Amino acid sequence: MKPSLASRVVLATLAWAAALIMVFPILWMLVTAFKTEGQAIAIPPLLIFTPKLRSFFDATQNAGYLLFALNSVIVSVGATVLAIAIAFPAAYALAFFPGKRTEFTLMWMLSTKMLPAVGVLMPIYLFLKNVHLLDTRLGLVAIDTLMNLPIVVWMLYSFFKDIPHEILEAARVDGVGPRQQMIHLLLPLAGPGVASTALLSVILAWNEAFWSINVTASHAGTLAAYIARFSAPEGLFWAKLSAASVLAVAPILVFGSLTQRRLVRGLTFGAVK
Amino acid sequence: MAKLLLEKVEKRYEGFHAIKGVDLSIDDREFVVFVGPSGCGKTTLLRMIAGLEEISGGDFSIDGVRANDIPPDKRGLAMVFQTYALYPHMTVAENMGFALKMAKVPKAEIERKVAHAAEMLQLDKVLARRPKALSGGQRQRVAIGRAIVRNPKGFLFDEPLSNLDAALRVQMRTELVKLNKQLETTMIYVTHDQVEAMTMADRIVVLNGGIVEQVGSPLELYHNPANLFVAGFIGSPKMNLLQGVVSARDDAGADVKLDDGGSIRVAAANIAAAPGLRVTLGIRPEHTALAADGEIGGTADFVEHLGNETLVYVRRPGEAQMIVKADDLAGVRMGDPVRMKPQPARAVLFGPDGKALLRREFHLR
Ligand SMILES: Nc1ncnc2c1ncn2[C@@H]1O[C@H](COP(=O)(O)OP(=O)(O)OP(=O)(O)O)[C@@H](O)[C@H]1O
Ligand SMILES: [Mg+2]
Numbered sequence: 001m002k003p004s005l006a007s008r009v010v011l012a013t014l015a016w017a018a019a020l021i022m023v024f025p026i027l028w029m030l031v032t033a034f035k036t037e038g039q040a041i042a043i044p045p046l047l048i049f050t051p052k053l054r055s056f057f058d059a060t061q062n063a064g065y066l067l068f069a070l071n072s073v074i075v076s077v078g079a080t081v082l083a084i085a086i087a088f089p090a091a092y093a094l095a096f097f098p099g100k101r102t103e104f105t106l107m108w109m110l111s112t113k114m115l116p117a118v119g120v121l122m123p124i125y126l127f128l129k130n131v132h133l134l135d136t137r138l139g140l141v142a143i144d145t146l147m148n149l150p151i152v153v154w155m156l157y158s159f160f161k162d163i164p165h166e167i168l169e170a171a172r173v174d175g176v177g178p179r180q181q182m183i184h185l186l187l188p189l190a191g192p193g194v195a196s197t198a199l200l201s202v203i204l205a206w207n208e209a210f211w212s213i214n215v216t217a218s219h220a221g222t223l224a225a226y227i228a229r230f231s232a233p234e235g236l237f238w239a240k241l242s243a244a245s246v247l248a249v250a251p252i253l254v255f256g257s258l259t260q261r262r263l264v265r266g267l268t269f270g271a272v273k
Numbered sequence: 274m275a276k277l278l279l280e281k282v283e284k285r286y287e288g289f290h291a292i293k294g295v296d297l298s299i300d301d302r303e304f305v306v307f308v309g310p311s312g313c314g315k316t317t318l319l320r321m322i323a324g325l326e327e328i329s330g331g332d333f334s335i336d337g338v339r340a341n342d343i344p345p346d347k348r349g350l351a352m353v354f355q356t357y358a359l360y361p362h363m364t365v366a367e368n369m370g371f372a373l374k375m376a377k378v379p380k381a382e383i384e385r386k387v388a389h390a391a392e393m394l395q396l397d398k399v400l401a402r403r404p405k406a407l408s409g410g411q412r413q414r415v416a417i418g419r420a421i422v423r424n425p426k427g428f429l430f431d432e433p434l435s436n437l438d439a440a441l442r443v444q445m446r447t448e449l450v451k452l453n454k455q456l457e458t459t460m461i462y463v464t465h466d467q468v469e470a471m472t473m474a475d476r477i478v479v480l481n482g483g484i485v486e487q488v489g490s491p492l493e494l495y496h497n498p499a500n501l502f503v504a505g506f507i508g509s510p511k512m513n514l515l516q517g518v519v520s521a522r523d524d525a526g527a528d529v530k531l532d533d534g535g536s537i538r539v540a541a542a543n544i545a546a547a548p549g550l551r552v553t554l555g556i557r558p559e560h561t562a563l564a565a566d567g568e569i570g571g572t573a574d575f576v577e578h579l580g581n582e583t584l585v586y587v588r589r590p591g592e593a594q595m596i597v598k599a600d601d602l603a604g605v606r607m608g609d610p611v612r613m614k615p616q617p618a619r620a621v622l623f624g625p626d627g628k629a630l631l632r633r634e635f636h637l638r
Contacts, residue, residue: 166354166358170354172345175347180375184371
């Protein structure tokens with residue numbers, strides 16, 4: 001039976017309302033970015049105004065937006081490349097040579113994600129300090145790599161699981177070594193899966209704020225740290241903060257929407273096949 | 274050269290004893306078929322020989338060298354999987370040449386070997402295609418081609434024909450046997466289809482529940498099944514098994530009194546049975562005739578006209594159904610009373626433990 005018109009209208013209204021509530025802060029941020037500081041704090045809020053790019057200038061002028069953006073790109077891509085490079089052989093071993101402890105290993109890796117990051121802030125901070133990696137891209141790359149590693153291993157593992165064992169076994173009997181199997185068989189066969197894993201890793205690293213704010217400053221800070229700077233002690237500058245936030249999330253939003261189809265397909269690959 | 278020797282080979286999975294001490298010797302150039310019901314351990318045994326599965330106990334050697342711990346690629350064997358396991362992103366030519374390319378064999382030599390194998394397997398027209406664009410039979414042949422180009426000492430096949438239609442299966446059977454003679458290599462072939470085993474093998478290994486029930490030539494297994502399992506497994510339609518007691522014994526054979534009356538003569542020189550022993554008498558449908566003076570009676574339950582022969586399924590009250598392969602023009606109809614007469618020189622006997630009590634010498638004329 002088709003739902004009645006009334007119930008469809010109610011459902012649609014509810015869905016739209018929920019969606020609006022969820023995107024409202026983002027929309028409001030976008031709107032505020034085009035206001036002056038005075039307009040931004042006006043009560044009642046202004047809905048009709050002449051958009052100005054002033055805040056964007058202010059936000060980028062002294063704050064060195066480009067350096068932070070560059071850091072974001074380097075750190076997220078670097079951490080992703082590194083994480084995949086480490087996780088790929090790990091997932092290969094877990095998926096194709098399972099042993100008694102395989103399941104435990106997987107669970108253990110995931111369990112590290114259950115620990116709140118702040119719990120290890122002190123030791124990691126001190127460690128970075130002692131190896132002189134505080135406020136360096138390398139230090140942040142290392143942290144982001146390790147943060148994402150469990151998820152990357154898990155994703156690759158589940159993609160590898162979908163590849164028939166016999167294909168690699170045939171290669172093995174034919175004298176094709178593990179490295180060659182990974183490069184010539186696994187990589188092309190799990191290509192879409194590896195791509196969506198990489199995409200997710202880039203997005204996670206890009207949005208990572210906690211470590212970026214805590215272990216970097218003016219040299220290696222990413223866009224997350226850049227936004228945080230605008231909540232300065234001298235008070236909040238809403239328009240500038242909004243403009244900075246828009247500049248910080250815009251690249252990854254564009255990137256995400258461009259790759260969305262691939263990402264969704266990759267994430268549901270194993271489930272719907 | 275590939276002479277394979279298995280001694281007390283065992284496979285224990287966690288909580289499951291899959292292979293329980295297999296002794297087997299396979300000669301160079303032999304075509305050996307592993308046959309048995311589903312789950313009996315055929316694939317496991319083959320994978321242990323290939324090196325893909327660890328051997329939990331016993332010894333396995335290739336050409337006299339212990340091979341338990343030799344990695345699969347160093348055993349000189351090639352395996353063809355039931356699923357073919359072709360590389361889906363490579364063309365037929367690339368599939369066949371992949372292992373050589375990885376081994377840094379010069380390009381010209383790879384091309385030569387691939388072309389040679391392709392010609393032998395009639396794949397020359399499809400070398401540029403991906404596996405997706407091939408028929409089942411062609412995929413099958415690519416998988417074989419991939420094995421051939423490596424010039425292995427031996428081939429291992431795991432139910433390679435089970436995905437093909439009946440006609441192609443029959444054709445591929447003969448082609449594989451020809452290949453065995455042509456390449457002069459050892460081949461081990463796994464199947465659960467006893468017809469395939471009978472038609473292809475030099476020697477058949479009948480597996481059941483992780484043990485070897487019998488090893489022998491197709492005719493040996495057909496004429497002298499070592500036990501009731503082999504008797505029931507080899508041959509189609511199945512051998513008839515009748516219960517009875519040995520009533521008399523002389524130098525030329527024995528008489529068996531069946532439980533449902535009727536006495537049947539078993540003609541064989543060395544029968545290990547004394548009068549009074551409970552036995553199972555085995556007689557194949559093709560060695561049983563419909564005859565008015567037959568010792569066994571029953572009712573034709575079902576008549577199957579196959580053209581070249583007619584199978585009559587006979588119901589006997591309180592006893593197992595029997596099958597008789599009758600003349601195509603026998604004219605028996607469903608519901609007719611029939612009498613059956615086994616050939617004394619073809620009947621076999623099994624003791625209470627299910628083991629054969631006689632062994633016939635058979636001579637090919
Ligand atoms: N990894 C494993 N762990 C536990 N038991 C296993 C494992 N692999 C196989 N087995 C068991 O070992 C037995 C033999 O399996 P195998 O695959 O060798 O059978 P098969 O004779 O090839 O059967 P089929 O004709 O169905 O292919 C089966 O009972 C199976 O359940
Ligand atoms: Mg099997």
